[in-house]
Amino acid sequence: MAAIQIEKIAKHRLASSVLSTIISVTLVLFIVGLLGIVLINAKRIADNVRENIGFEVMLMPDITEGQVSYIQQTLEKKPYVKSVKYVSKEQATQETIDLLGHDFRDIVGDVIPPSFQLKINANYTTMDSLQMIEKELNLMENISDVCYQKSYINNVNDNIHKIGIVLLVICGLLLIISFALINNTIRLYIYAKRFTIKSMLLVGAKRRTIYRPFITNSIVQGIIASVLAIALMVFILYMAYNRPSLEAIIDFSQPMYYAVLFGVMFALGILLNWLSTLFAVRKYIKMKIDKLYA
Amino acid sequence: MSNAEQTLEQSSNASVENTEGKSVIDTPNAEDFIIHIDKANVYQGKNLILNQVSFTIKAGELVYIVGKTGSGKSNLLKLLYGDVPAVDGTVKIAGFDLRNIKSKNIQKLRRNLGIVFQDFQLLQDRSVYDNLNFIAKVTDWKDKNARKQRIEEVLALVGLATKGYKMPHQLSGGEQQRVCIARALMNNPKIILADEPTGNLDPETSYDIFSLFRDITQKGTSVLIATHDYLIINQIPSRVIKIENGKVLE
Numbered sequence: 287m288a289a290i291q292i293e294k295i296a297k298h299r300l301a302s303s304v305l306s307t308i309i310s311v312t313l314v315l316f317i318v319g320l321l322g323i324v325l326i327n328a329k330r331i332a333d334n335v336r337e338n339i340g341f342e343v344m345l346m347p348d349i350t351e352g353q354v355s356y357i358q359q360t361l362e363k364k365p366y367v368k369s370v371k372y373v374s375k376e377q378a379t380q381e382t383i384d385l386l387g388h389d390f391r392d393i394v395g396d397v398i399p400p401s402f403q404l405k406i407n408a409n410y411t412t413m414d415s416l417q418m419i420e421k422e423l424n425l426m427e428n429i430s431d432v433c434y435q436k437s438y439i440n441n442v443n444d445n446i447h448k449i450g451i452v453l454l455v456i457c458g459l460l461l462i463i464s465f466a467l468i469n470n471t472i473r474l475y476i477y478a479k480r481f482t483i484k485s486m487l488l489v490g491a492k493r494r495t496i497y498r499p500f501i502t503n504s505i506v507q508g509i510i511a512s513v514l515a516i517a518l519m520v521f522i523l524y525m526a527y528n529r530p531s532l533e534a535i536i537d538f539s540q541p542m543y544y545a546v547l548f549g550v551m552f553a554l555g556i557l558l559n560w561l562s563t564l565f566a567v568r569k570y571i572k573m574k575i576d577k578l579y580a
Numbered sequence: 581m582s583n584a585e586q587t588l589e590q591s592s593n594a595s596v597e598n599t600e601g602k603s604v605i606d607t608p609n610a611e612d613f614i615i616h617i618d619k620a621n622v623y624q625g626k627n628l629i630l631n632q633v634s635f636t637i638k639a640g641e642l643v644y645i646v647g648k649t650g651s652g653k654s655n656l657l658k659l660l661y662g663d664v665p666a667v668d669g670t671v672k673i674a675g676f677d678l679r680n681i682k683s684k685n686i687q688k689l690r691r692n693l694g695i696v697f698q699d700f701q702l703l704q705d706r707s708v709y710d711n712l713n714f715i716a717k718v719t720d721w722k723d724k725n726a727r728k729q730r731i732e733e734v735l736a737l738v739g740l741a742t743k744g745y746k747m748p749h750q751l752s753g754g755e756q757q758r759v760c761i762a763r764a765l766m767n768n769p770k771i772i773l774a775d776e777p778t779g780n781l782d783p784e785t786s787y788d789i790f791s792l793f794r795d796i797t798q799k800g801t802s803v804l805i806a807t808h809d810y811l812i813i814n815q816i817p818s819r820v821i822k823i824e825n826g827k828v829l830e
Binding site for chain 1: 661663684687688689690691692693695697701702703704705714715717718719763
């Protein structure tokens with residue numbers, strides 16, 4: 287009876303050790319997946335910030351409706367223009383009054399001209415491109431002035447560049463940590479089996495005979511962990527998909543990116559498990575028996 | 581015939597001397613020798629444990645190696661199954677020349693020996709049957725039915741015919757030792773090396789196990805047993821090699 291109980295405990299321990307390995311690898315792969323989503327969407331987030339950079343294109347005060355319409359059509363055809371919004375003289379004046387809290391016309395007169403608010407495509411938000419655009423706009427008829435916040439744009443570009451580098455460094459570090467965690471988890475599992483490996487060696491088992499069950503188990507565990515991690519990722523993405531507020535951050539228009547990410551996660555789960563197991567088993571195969579007890 | 585076997589054959593007619601310089605065996609035919617050690621030193625790490633070891637063992641011989649605890653009996657056996665490297669002299673066993681053996685052939689050597697360990701070295705994660713099945717698989721028993729038949733044979737031989745389904749930890753020390761012997765017999769080895777096979781067993785069980793070894797030698801298998809159980813040696817007398825002060829004496 288006691289022996290049966292001991293056997294049950296041993297089986298339970300083995301099962302829980304396998305389970306903890308799978309859970310650890312699943313969580314690490316999940317983190318890798320999250321990093322993948324961040325990387326996939328990092329450019330979109332950066333573009334989103336850049337495309338909020340706006341040009342204020344001031345028009346002549348006496349411009350006619352026909353001329354406004356012509357300029358609007360011309361601007362909309364420009365490749366660097368993402369959107370054009372016309373702000374009439376009355377609208378702009380009212381907005382300024384609302385902003386200042388009093389009617390400035392009593393002091394300086396009716397000075398605010400009609401204008402266009404231009405949003406620029408992200409690809410044209412470098413300082414050089416913006417200066418070229420400024421020049422081009424200034425050459426157009428009935429445009430009195432072109433304004434944009436140079437220092438703000440410089441700051442945005444600088445910050446996006448810095449954030450990009452920091453993000454890459456964090457991704458790199460997290461990947462290394464992930465690999466180390468998976469490797470460590472598997473090494474612990476193999477460590478528990480070190481005397482079995484040694485016994486197999488002492489009775490003359492070929493190395494490949496010793497490797498085979500460990501490698502097979504590790505690949506199966508890798509597949510299970512990868513599938514679980516991918517299922518978690520799909521769940522997270524599904525939740526995000528149903529929240530319109532996240533649309534600007536997460537790009538759902540390119541499902542192929544996510545398919546590739548899941549493929550990488552699947553391959554990584556198997557590859558890391560396989561490699562870690564291979565190295566760990568090899569270590570104990572080569573280890574002298576005295577060191578097994580150290 | 582392997583290179584090692586050829587080398588062994590070439591060394592026929594050699595006279596083997598013990599540490600005192602006496603010729604202990606004049607051999608007309610080296611093929612009779614399962615073990616041929618000549619002027620070999622045995623080390624543990626960098627420490628010299630046994631100095632200038634020389635002896636031979638013929639097919640079907642039962643030989644005891646006796647000596648105090650820590651005298652180097654186990655290390656001598658480790659030398660013979662390749663766990664301790666042979667760095668000088670001549671060390672040949674079952675057709676393998678251990679001085680020139682490549683590391684990948686050490687596993688092959690062990691598959692050709694039967695080894696009974698003092699601490700059993702059973703695979704604790706599988707049943708007695710599966711322990712033996714593992715050995716059958718690694719020694720290339722392809723036919724499942726033949727494997728099953730052989731396992732049943734060796735289990736019956738060691739008196740464990742009904743215990744195949746048990747896990748090692750469910751067996752007593754004596755029974756585990758019998759499983760080790762069954763495992764050592766699986767591949768019909770030319771020689772069985774037994775390291776303190778009755779170290780933790782009661783006298784009655786010890787006698788049964790030594791009787792089993794004696795029966796095995798009658799079928800042509802040599803058995804080399806490291807032990808300090810003089811009582812059993814008196815009950816089942818045979819050739820004794822003594823280890824004393826780092827030397828091997830007959």
